[in-house]
Amino acid sequence: MNKPQGLNLTREQITSLDNELLTLLSKRRELSLEVARSKEVDVRPIRDTQREKELLERLVQQGREKGLDAHFVISLYQSIIEDSVLNQQAFLHSRANPDTQKQQYTVAFLGARGSYSYLAATRYCDRRQVTMVDFGCQSFDDIVNAVESGHADYGFLPIENTSSGSINEVYDVLQHTSLSIVGETTIEVGHCLLAKPGANTAEIRTVYAHPQPISQCSRYLSQHPEFKLEYCSSSAEAMAKVIEADNANVAAIGSAEGGALYKLTAIEDGLANQKINQSRFIVVARKAVGVPTQLPAKTTLIMATGQKPGALVEALLVLKAHNLNMSKLESRPIPGTPWEEMFYIDIDGNLAHQDVQQAIKELERLTRFIKVLGCYPCESVKPTQLSQAQLLIEPDSSKKTELTTTNTNMLEAKYSRKYKSQDSEVHCKHLQVGGTHFGAFQFVSNPQNETELASLAKQSKEMGFQAIILHQSSTFIGDSKLKKYFQIIEQAGLVSVIYVEHEADITCSHLADMVMLSGQNMYNQDLLDQLGCLNLPIIIERNHIASLEDWLSSAQTVLTKGNQQVILCDSGIRSFAKPDTINLDLSSLVAVKQTCHLPIICNISNEDETLGYSQAKAAKQLQSNGIVLSYPNTTASSRLLHDLYQ
Ligand SMILES: O=C(O)C(=O)C[C@]1(C(=O)O)C=C[C@@H](O)C=C1
Numbered sequence: 001m002n003k004p005q006g007l008n009l010t011r012e013q014i015t016s017l018d019n020e021l022l023t024l025l026s027k028r029r030e031l032s033l034e035v036a037r038s039k040e041v042d043v044r045p046i047r048d049t050q051r052e053k054e055l056l057e058r059l060v061q062q063g064r065e066k067g068l069d070a071h072f073v074i075s076l077y078q079s080i081i082e083d084s085v086l087n088q089q090a091f092l093h094s095r096a097n098p099d100t101q102k103q104q105y106t107v108a109f110l111g112a113r114g115s116y117s118y119l120a121a122t123r124y125c126d127r128r129q130v131t132m133v134d135f136g137c138q139s140f141d142d143i144v145n146a147v148e149s150g151h152a153d154y155g156f157l158p159i160e161n162t163s164s165g166s167i168n169e170v171y172d173v174l175q176h177t178s179l180s181i182v183g184e185t186t187i188e189v190g191h192c193l194l195a196k197p198g199a200n201t202a203e204i205r206t207v208y209a210h211p212q213p214i215s216q217c218s219r220y221l222s223q224h225p226e227f228k229l230e231y232c233s234s235s236a237e238a239m240a241k242v243i244e245a246d247n248a249n250v251a252a253i254g255s256a257e258g259g260a261l262y263k264l265t266a267i268e269d270g271l272a273n274q275k276i277n278q279s280r281f282i283v284v285a286r287k288a289v290g291v292p293t294q295l296p297a298k299t300t301l302i303m304a305t306g307q308k309p310g311a312l313v314e315a316l317l318v319l320k321a322h323n324l325n326m327s328k329l330e331s332r333p334i335p336g337t338p339w340e341e342m343f344y345i346d347i348d349g350n351l352a353h354q355d356v357q358q359a360i361k362e363l364e365r366l367t368r369f370i371k372v373l374g375c376y377p378c379e380s381v382k383p384t385q386l387s388q389a390q391l392l393i394e395p396d397s398s399k400k401t402e403l404t405t406t407n408t409n410m411l412e413a414k415y416s417r418k419y420k421s422q423d424s425e426v427h428c429k430h431l432q433v434g435g436t437h438f439g440a441f442q443f444v445s446n447p448q449n450e451t452e453l454a455s456l457a458k459q460s461k462e463m464g465f466q467a468i469i470l471h472q473s474s475t476f477i478g479d480s481k482l483k484k485y486f487q488i489i490e491q492a493g494l495v496s497v498i499y500v501e502h503e504a505d506i507t508c509s510h511l512a513d514m515v516m517l518s519g520q521n522m523y524n525q526d527l528l529d530q531l532g533c534l535n536l537p538i539i540i541e542r543n544h545i546a547s548l549e550d551w552l553s554s555a556q557t558v559l560t561k562g563n564q565q566v567i568l569c570d571s572g573i574r575s576f577a578k579p580d581t582i583n584l585d586l587s588s589l590v591a592v593k594q595t596c597h598l599p600i601i602c603n604i605s606n607e608d609e610t611l612g613y614s615q616a617k618a619a620k621q622l623q624s625n626g627i628v629l630s631y632p633n634t635t636a637s638s639r640l641l642h643d644l645y646q
Pocket residue numbers: 032035036046047048049051052055080081084085088
């Protein structure tokens with residue numbers, strides 16, 4: 001074998017080639033802008049998927065002749081085309097709004113340099129080739145105030161994350177602002193463990209992080225019980241805390257890019273539960289913008305429907321009638337008016353178009369309040385794909401038959417609608433949950449004695465509850481007393497549910513009619529396996545920092561073991577700005593109802609009363625299958641149950 005040339009020489013050649021590649025990519029970008037200029041004149045849509053398909057097909061063919069793998073070529077060009085489309089969009093958007101154009105923008109964002117909001121803002125400004133002047137803020141309110149008062153031109157607000165869902169506090173801020181949404185941008189959120197140079201994971205004892213990254217990295221963090229978690233107001237603050245610490249036993253969760261600004265090293269990466277972890281930010285400004293018709297646009301509305309049943313559905317049917325796709329729906333309570341909700345709706349459509357305007361006019365007639373928050377270019381570029389035939393991949397007939405017969409079924413998640421399209425129902429005595437059935441559960445913690453339990457069971461029955469979830473460990477009161485407690489619940493005509501908070505509690509599951517696995521135990525594989533072997537309905541509570549995927553994966557474990565009587569229970573997730581606040585995750589509810597056939601109930605016992613009750617009503621409108629309330633809020637609970645059963 002010939003001796004290879006020296007490593008340094010080969011590396012120099014690679015460096016020189018990379019340089020040429022970059023020059024070519026930059027030239028391609030310029031040509032893409034030239035295309036945008038002619039599309040502006042001809043008024044043609046930016047996106048031409050037919051052209052993209054032809055281009056990909058040709059490149060796959062040419063790549064193959066040069067020994068390059070088809071999938072590599074496709075993924076490379078999908079990125080190049082995404083960049084090209086977003087650049088063209090940014091260019092045409094600024095051309096259509098010349099009065100908003102400046103060389104330099106003051107941008108308000110959460111935290112300081114290095115926070116994810118800072119990274120999103122810099123990327124947005126870079127694409128528009130404008131200089132960004134930082135205006136770091138302590139809270140979402142401060143961001144909005146900075147723009148409203150004219151201290152900043154733009155504000156960046158994180159609105160949702162692929163792992164942890166919607167950011168409720170931002171929706172609340174939008175309810176009162178006079179600002180308009182003028183743009184959106186999505187960034188990859190690659191969480192790393194950032195520490196001082198030379199530190200290693202084994203030495204780390206304290207981890208500083210914002211509540212969102214903590215929620216998005218819950219799986220990694222659960223493998224490190226030795227970490228003491230300290231909440232911070234932004235990832236930038238977390239990094240600053242590490243720098244300020246006088247020892248090397250501290251780390252922060254943040255991006256490698258942000259960490260580099262603080263001279264911190266990423267000692268571990270890929271911490272997020274999900275491989276694809278992205279955050280979407282909205283951009284707010286004092287003046288609304290117009291979106292040229294060649295660009296895909298999104299229009300965001302907020303509205304309050306009437307109190308009558310089915311009002312939300314009636315409003316959504318207007319969108320359907322105008323063939324408008326609703327890409328997002330959120331609900332938040334209206335401060336000062338308990339029991340009422342404000343709905344946030346993203347529509348794929350341009351406010352300048354007739355169908356959107358007509359739909360808004362019709363909605364005005366059906367709603368008590370409606371406001372357009374903004375119309376802005378949609379920045380998600382769906383990658384163009386090639387078919388098998390276009391990829392020129394010979395189908396392997398033997399493998400294909402196998403896949404289409406048994407394997408696809410085996411691979412389909414058992415909780416998914418692809419596996420079972422109809423809603424599952426769980427029946428236990430007179431309690432029915434799922435499909436069109438709605439169940440009401442009373443959560444009772446550590447009753448003082450049998451008399452107290454008997455009285456509150458009687459009261460719960462009269463109020464309309466069908467079941468009591470008893471949070472009382474046998475370890476403290478003994479098996480026979482616990483047995484007596486369940487008998488009391490049964491005598492009151494209620495279904496009894498044992499709340500499994502400690503592993504030992506499961507040994508008493510035979511005493512109750514149903515079992516509820518606490519969110520704290522949602523990741524406990526042993527317990528999930530045991531529950532999967534029981535012939536009792538199981539309620540799986542979502543951990544406050546668990547992703548939707550983790551929650552469904554716990555349900556999958558129980559279903560796979562054989563137990564098909566599974567109910568999901570959302571007990572809320574940790575709030576973005578206030579880590580102590582737990583809120584129902586309504587966007588997950590919509591997602592679960594769409595993709596999963598299992599019943600889902602909502603537990604609002606952890607929430608502030610007004611907020612919780614208003615969210616419970618929204619959850620019912622979004623087809624949740626039951627509610628968990630906690631004793632002793634009797635008056636408010638009675639009123640809510642009455643409203644929910646209407
Ligand atoms: O050819 C065009 O029309 C372009 O806008 C260029 C380009 C590209 O970058 O190759 C970008 C977007 C279109 O969807 C198709 C192709």
